[in-house]
Amino acid sequence: MNRDLGYLGVREKSCIATMLATSGIFILFMMIFGLLMLLSQGNVISIDDKFFYEIMTLHGTGLIGISALAGSAVMWFFLKQYVRLSAGILMTHFVFFMIGVSMVLLSVVKYHFAGGWTFLYPLPAKSVGVWGTTGAAFYLGGMLLIGVGFLLLYLDVARAIMARYGGLGKALGWPQLFGNKGEYGPPPTVVASTMVTIVNVTAIIAGAAILVMSMINVYQPSFTIDPLLAKNLTFAFGHIFANSIIYMGVIAVYEILPRYTNRPWKSNKVFLIAWNMSTLFTIIIYPHHLLMDFVMPKWMLVIGQVVSHANGLPVLVVTAYGALMIIYRSGIRWDMASGMMILAMFGWVAGVIPAIIDATIVVNYIMHNTQWVPGHFHMYMGLGAVAMLFGFMYYLRKIDGNRVDNLFDRISFWIYTVFFLGLCATFLFKGKISAPRRWSQHLPEWTAPNVWGAIFSLFVILAVFYFVYRFLHYALSVGVKQPKKISSKFDA
Amino acid sequence: MKAKWFILGLGMITFLALPPIVSILESNMVGHMLVQIPGLILGGIFLGYAIKGKWIKSESGFNEGGIPSILLAVILLSFWALPRSLDMALTNSLMEIAKFISLPLFVGIPTVYSWPKLHGIVKGFLWANLTSMLGIMSWLYMNSPVRLCNNYLLNEQQILGKAMLILTVLNFMIGVYIAFMGRSVYDEYRSER
Numbered sequence: 001m002n003r004d005l006g007y008l009g010v011r012e013k014s015c016i017a018t019m020l021a022t023s024g025i026f027i028l029f030m031m032i033f034g035l036l037m038l039l040s041q042g043n044v045i046s047i048d049d050k051f052f053y054e055i056m057t058l059h060g061t062g063l064i065g066i067s068a069l070a071g072s073a074v075m076w077f078f079l080k081q082y083v084r085l086s087a088g089i090l091m092t093h094f095v096f097f098m099i100g101v102s103m104v105l106l107s108v109v110k111y112h113f114a115g116g117w118t119f120l121y122p123l124p125a126k127s128v129g130v131w132g133t134t135g136a137a138f139y140l141g142g143m144l145l146i147g148v149g150f151l152l153l154y155l156d157v158a159r160a161i162m163a164r165y166g167g168l169g170k171a172l173g174w175p176q177l178f179g180n181k182g183e184y185g186p187p188p189t190v191v192a193s194t195m196v197t198i199v200n201v202t203a204i205i206a207g208a209a210i211l212v213m214s215m216i217n218v219y220q221p222s223f224t225i226d227p228l229l230a231k232n233l234t235f236a237f238g239h240i241f242a243n244s245i246i247y248m249g250v251i252a253v254y255e256i257l258p259r260y261t262n263r264p265w266k267s268n269k270v271f272l273i274a275w276n277m278s279t280l281f282t283i284i285i286y287p288h289h290l291l292m293d294f295v296m297p298k299w300m301l302v303i304g305q306v307v308s309h310a311n312g313l314p315v316l317v318v319t320a321y322g323a324l325m326i327i328y329r330s331g332i333r334w335d336m337a338s339g340m341m342i343l344a345m346f347g348w349v350a351g352v353i354p355a356i357i358d359a360t361i362v363v364n365y366i367m368h369n370t371q372w373v374p375g376h377f378h379m380y381m382g383l384g385a386v387a388m389l390f391g392f393m394y395y396l397r398k399i400d401g402n403r404v405d406n407l408f409d410r411i412s413f414w415i416y417t418v419f420f421l422g423l424c425a426t427f428l429f430k431g432k433i434s435a436p437r438r439w440s441q442h443l444p445e446w447t448a449p450n451v452w453g454a455i456f457s458l459f460v461i462l463a464v465f466y467f468v469y470r471f472l473h474y475a476l477s478v479g480v481k482q483p484k485k486i487s488s489k490f491d492a
Numbered sequence: 493m494k495a496k497w498f499i500l501g502l503g504m505i506t507f508l509a510l511p512p513i514v515s516i517l518e519s520n521m522v523g524h525m526l527v528q529i530p531g532l533i534l535g536g537i538f539l540g541y542a543i544k545g546k547w548i549k550s551e552s553g554f555n556e557g558g559i560p561s562i563l564l565a566v567i568l569l570s571f572w573a574l575p576r577s578l579d580m581a582l583t584n585s586l587m588e589i590a591k592f593i594s595l596p597l598f599v600g601i602p603t604v605y606s607w608p609k610l611h612g613i614v615k616g617f618l619w620a621n622l623t624s625m626l627g628i629m630s631w632l633y634m635n636s637p638v639r640l641c642n643n644y645l646l647n648e649q650q651i652l653g654k655a656m657l658i659l660t661v662l663n664f665m666i667g668v669y670i671a672f673m674g675r676s677v678y679d680e681y682r683s684e685r
Contacts, residue, residue: 089613155616158671163612169672198671201620205664208624213631222637229631 005400007080010479012087013400016073017475019094020393023070024468027386030062031464035457041442042450050130052440053114057139060117061104064242065146067381069097070389071248072153075196077392078189078255083160089152096149103142111135116438118238119143121210121230125218136218144211147204150241154197154204161194168194172279173272185267188254195279196244202283203244207237228295232286239286245381246348247278249388250319253341256395257323260338261330265322274314281311291364301361308359312352320345336405336413337398340391343417347383351376354428372431379424382460383417390467397474408466416463419456426453494542501538505596508532518582521641521648522655529572529595536600544604558609561602562618568598573629575640582643619667623660630656 005013033055039045040052076090107113113135115123124136158168165171165186171194173185185191210233216223258265267275287304290296323345332338354376358367367373397403426449435446442450507513508531517523555561571577572591580587607615632640634653639646 086613151620152613152617155613155620158616159612162671167672205620205624205627208620209627209631212624212628216628216632223632224635224637225631226635 008077009087012080012090014478015087015091015094016077017396017478019073020070020389020396021468021472021475022098023066023073023389024393024464024471026062026066028461028464028468030059030066031457031461033059033062035454035461037440038450038454038457040440042447042454043442043444044451044454049440050112050114053116054108054112056438056440057114057116058105058108061143062101063381064117064238064245065097065101065104067245067385067389068150068241068248069094070392071245071385072150074252074389074392075157075189075193075248076153077396078251079157079160079193082187082190083157083164085160086156089156093149093153096145096152100142100144100146100149103138103145107131107135107138107142111138113139115139118234119211119214120234121214121225121227122217122221124214125221133218137215140211140215140218144208144215147207147211150200151204151208154201157193157197158201161190161197165190168198172276173267173269174276177269177272177276183268185272188265188267188271189251191267191272191275192247192251192254195275195282196247198279199240199247199282200244203237203240206233207241210234210237228293231290231293235286235289239289240282242377242381243282243285246385246388247282247315249344249385249392250315250348252388252392252395253319253323253344256337256341256391257326257332261326261332263326263330265326271318271322274318278311278315281307281314285311288359288364291359291361292368305359305361309356312356316348316352320349335394335398336409337391337395339413340387340394343413344384344387344391347379347387348385351380351384351424354431355380367431369436370431371427371435371437374437375424375427375431378420378427382420383424387416390464393467393471397471401474401477403470403474409470412463412466415459416467419459419463422456423453423460426450426456497538498542501535501540501542501596501600504535504538505532505592508535509592521578521644521652524578525573525652526655526659529591532592532595533569533600533603536596537604538600539596540601540604543601555605555609557611557614558606559614561606562610562614565599565602565606566618568594572599579642616667619663623664623667626656626660626663630654630660 008016036045036047036055037052037059040047072093076085079085111131111134113124113127113131115127115131115136119136119140124140125133127136161171162168171186171190173191175181176183176185210225210230213225213230213233217225254265284303285307287296287300288308289304291301291304323342327342354372358364358373358376394405394409398405430446430449430453433446433449435442435449508517508528514528517528572595577587577591581591582588610618630653632653633649633656636646636649640649
């Protein structure tokens with residue numbers, strides 16, 4: 001396996017490790033908030049409704065934000081092999097993120113903002129006295145700062161890719177697709193990073209616009225926003241940004257599996273077509289969040305359904321099939337990193353199925369406001385994107401920290417896999433029995449799956465606690481001379 | 493070549509300062525904000541090309557990385573984007589003169605001095621910020637329940653809002669085009685020459 005990390009300095013590795021460690025700790029806390037919500041909905045504990053919506057806001061905003069941060073660390077780590085990225089910008093991105101997160105935390109903890117991650121207009125300004133203008137302004141301002149940090153990072157990525165490959169079109173393999181410039185395009189990491197940069201810069205521009213407009217509305221309510229425009233901008237931002245996490249995480253799959261199998265992952269024409277299609281589809285797919293808004297133009301709703309059915313397929317099929325081909329009879333040695341990558345492939349494939357079903361307009365009318373949708377994104381994110389991120393953490397501690405997996409890692413892996421699947425099943429089942437999402441109080445008929453969900457999530461949290469503990473042991477030692485090999489049970 | 497730029501710049505500013513042109517452009521909000529002000533900046537940019545490297549040869553002491561100049565330009569531009577500033581220019585002749593002097597001198601010329609020195613990330617940030625801010629201004633002008641400028645009617649600011657929306661889309665598309673094609677197209681063009 002290629003273990004050469006000579007292209008990274010200690011400062012850069014420290015920054016990556018800090019970003020990942022922060023992400024791990026945040027994910028753990030956000031999962032605990034999720035457990036509290038399930039316990040409350042299952043009538044096991046009683047929490048105040050206001051507090052429920054506060055932690056729901058933190059859970060949603062926090063998990064997307066922190067997973068995106070970890071995803072950006074994965075992207076930066078591997079992309080740095082091919083292009084000249086700025087470590088200063090990476091650190092600036094992290095600092096902006098932390099300031100933004102502090103503001104969001106302040107808005108919720110001190111000023112009781114509980115408008116959900118969607119901050120859907122006119123909720124920030126009209127809270128019926130639950131929170132004031134300061135709380136809303138801190139939340140919106142914090143989100144804006146997080147966006148600025150990400151924007152700087154993506155602009156640096158775009159600059160570096162354009163400098164190396166001569167334009168984003170070339171980095172997406174257009175010369176190979178439309179010309180006679182050979183069979184293979186730039187490395188998969190470059191193609192994926194280009195796609196993520198394009199879609200996320202678009203998302204951040206839309207997000208910045210609606211955040212500033214909402215802030216103006218909070219302070220000056222006479223400046224109203226067309227609610228449909230506001231919702232379009234919110235989801236153009238939110239959907240693309242959340243979706244991009246898995247496209248950043250998949251870079252780890254493209255880089256780690258070839259190292260484990262000694263088989264290169266090349267960007268052939270099918271691969272390039274798939275990523276080009278996903279670039280376009282990811283930007284225009286968001287109307288599937290607005291299928292219940294009957295005032296939306298019909299053609300946009302049709303796009304929402306058709307593209308949703310199509311979007312899951314290109315990159316997913318190419319990647320999942322490519323992963324299977326690369327490991328088939330390769331003699332791969334399974335460990336936590338490679339195992340997590342394959343789990344992530346499964347989570348991604350399985351997780352899009354409920355989404356594709358929900359994106360069908362006639363189904364959407366019935367299912368969209370039920371817990372079917374959390375069933376989709378918990379599977380997609382938890383077993384897909386977040387599994388990629390944990391897999392990368394294990395990869396890093398192995399190649400840079402010389403840590404070896406132990407029995408408890410393997411047990412934690414299976415606990416995480418089995419119980420997360422159980423958790424997702426309870427969400428999907430709750431969708432089947434019409435339990436609504438984003439409701440603090442549930443009818444007695446809905447409580448049993450909530451209790452089961454809480455039990456499953458408790459085990460998931462225990463597994464994640466162990467993953468994070470293992471990574472922290474490595475992260476705290478970056479820059480210090482690493483031991484030759486650590487392999488005892490509680491070593492690290 | 494330099495003289496050409498100088499004549500072009502000065503000519504443009506002089507043309508925009510002709511009383512009938514001032515009257516036509518300032519009679520409506522779109523003309524004022526989207527023709528006269530950009531025109532004055534463009535005139536300043538032409539002047540900047542004319543004097544670049546001639547009058548101010550070394551600028552490393554005051555224009556490190558192009559940041560101070562672009563900050564000056566952005567602050568000045570933000571000031572003249574305020575509806576209140578437009579009102580003052582229309583009612584106070586001193587402010588009108590200030591507009592005709594400050595936009596070419598402190599927005600146009602500094603842009604020429606700073607743009608080549610700016611890091612790609614700063615250029616990208618300015619582009620992204622301009623796109624979202626144009627979108628927000630467009631919304632503000634289209635949705636404001638009151639007149640933002642005392643000198644213009646409500647329907648005029650709504651027309652300006654729509655024009656700004658078109659500019660938002662255009663600005664975004666130009667950025668996308670440059671990102672996809674820009675460098676390669678430019679290089680090929682240069683190599684052909």
